[in-house]
Amino acid sequence: MRPRSTLDRRRFLASAGAAASALALAGMSPARAQPAPVQRWPDRPFFDFQLRRLLGEAPMGGAEVDEVSAAVQAIGPSPSAEAWVREFAGLGRGLVRQAAEMTDPRRARATSLRAANYLRSAEFFRPPLGAALEPKIAMYQEMRRLFALGTVDQRVEPVQVPYENTWLDSYYVHPDETAARTHPGVVFFGGLDSVGEELYLWAGRELARNGIGVLLVDGPGNGASLRLRGILSRYDYEVAASASVDYLERRPGVDPRRIGLIGISLGGYYAARSAAFEHRPRATVAWGAIWDQSEILTSPGDLETKLFLAQYGAWVHGGGDPAKALVNTRRFTMAPVAHLIRNPILVLHGADDTLVPVEQAHALYDAIRAPKTLHIVPSGHPGSAHCQADHIPAAWEVMIPWLLDHL
Numbered sequence: 001m002r003p004r005s006t007l008d009r010r011r012f013l014a015s016a017g018a019a020a021s022a023l024a025l026a027g028m029s030p031a032r033a034q035p036a037p038v039q040r041w042p043d044r045p046f047f048d049f050q051l052r053r054l055l056g057e058a059p060m061g062g063a064e065v066d067e068v069s070a071a072v073q074a075i076g077p078s079p080s081a082e083a084w085v086r087e088f089a090g091l092g093r094g095l096v097r098q099a100a101e102m103t104d105p106r107r108a109r110a111t112s113l114r115a116a117n118y119l120r121s122a123e124f125f126r127p128p129l130g131a132a133l134e135p136k137i138a139m140y141q142e143m144r145r146l147f148a149l150g151t152v153d154q155r156v157e158p159v160q161v162p163y164e165n166t167w168l169d170s171y172y173v174h175p176d177e178t179a180a181r182t183h184p185g186v187v188f189f190g191g192l193d194s195v196g197e198e199l200y201l202w203a204g205r206e207l208a209r210n211g212i213g214v215l216l217v218d219g220p221g222n223g224a225s226l227r228l229r230g231i232l233s234r235y236d237y238e239v240a241a242s243a244s245v246d247y248l249e250r251r252p253g254v255d256p257r258r259i260g261l262i263g264i265s266l267g268g269y270y271a272a273r274s275a276a277f278e279h280r281p282r283a284t285v286a287w288g289a290i291w292d293q294s295e296i297l298t299s300p301g302d303l304e305t306k307l308f309l310a311q312y313g314a315w316v317h318g319g320g321d322p323a324k325a326l327v328n329t330r331r332f333t334m335a336p337v338a339h340l341i342r343n344p345i346l347v348l349h350g351a352d353d354t355l356v357p358v359e360q361a362h363a364l365y366d367a368i369r370a371p372k373t374l375h376i377v378p379s380g381h382p383g384s385a386h387c388q389a390d391h392i393p394a395a396w397e398v399m400i401p402w403l404l405d406h407l
Contacts, residue, residue: 046304047079060201062117081125092118113150119143128315147197169224173214184258184407185213187244191265195223221316235331241274258407276340283406284345288387289361293332338367352384
């Protein structure tokens with residue numbers, strides 16, 4: 001028995017409605033929305049996007065609008081990394097104390113999950129430099145412990161994917177129970193600053209609800225693989241993809257003939273590059289497509305975002321060495337290999353993406369010779385931001401039925 005090939009529409013519409021409500025409260029919906037109680041920073045797009053990102057996770061249990069509103073008001077009209085860390089780390093730790101006093105286990109778990117995500121957001125703003133790296137990693141480990149508490153009833157299993165002479169820390173999200181003996185599975189890679197715990201909120205749980213087993217991989221340059229094992233990113237990401245597919249093929253319950261691959265943001269490059277060389281995945285999603293990373297780094301943009309990309313990229317690509325990172329980054333291009341993709345691929349992007357220009361998605365799509373689908377969320381519509389951060393269900397609506405049809 002194959003899993004259903006369409007979303008549960010009632011559940012999806014409820015999720016979409018919840019997301020729309022959160023974004024309306026945050027002042028991020030179309031112009032007819034009511035005035036927002038959350039103070040935003042239109043002249044500080046880097047901080048503004050991180051706020052969108054956090055509020056976009058509210059319908060998945062990663063935040064509550066009132067809690068975020070209070071933290072944002074405390075940060076004030078001139079946001080700084082130090083203020084963000086102070087307020088959201090404080091918020092997360094305050095919720096930990098609340099959860100410890102709750103008599104309802106379900107409420108305690110939900111509170112722990114939000115606390116984990118607030119600490120994830122705070123850790124993001126801690127610089128990966130010198131003496132600051134140790135407290136950054138300590139906060140990350142604190143977040144992982146809270147995530148485990150928050151998902152103890154959600155069929156999330158920590159696993160290790162064998163990789164070269166070490167392993168990639170990952171999570172396997174078991175699909176909702178079905179009558180089928182086997183189910184499809186997908187490998188899910190994150191982006192430049194991704195961690196597997198956040199990938200679970202963005203799509204891991206929703207994919208599992210639709211009968212797909214999900215391997216959330218902290219690949220080279222991501223999450224625990226970077227922070228705890230020093231595994232840097234690499235342009236030939238198919239090595240990590242092959243290791244992940246090997247793992248899924250051996251996993252009981254996963255149909256090895258129905259494996260897919262998803263990559264979000266910089267993971268859009270990771271997934272597309274992998275699909276050019278690792279042909280076992282039957283379907284690939286480039287969620288926030290990247291044609292050439294060097295072009296993104298040199299394109300116009302606000303200074304704070306550019307400084308973050310340079311600083312974080314030096315860590316992810318060069319272990320803190322900017323020169324090494326620059327050399328490595330120049331190899332992150334699909335131009336020489338896009339024509340090698342064989343199996344179906346979905347290119348999913350937002351027209352108003354300010355981090356990765358939509359032209360990158362068109363360039364990738366045009367170069368692919370395999371069966372391909374392009375979906376651009378139109379300008380001004382919910383989901384038109386980078387990787388649909390402003391309305392994540394807009395990505396589910398396209399991606400999940402497409403995956404189920406191909407797997």
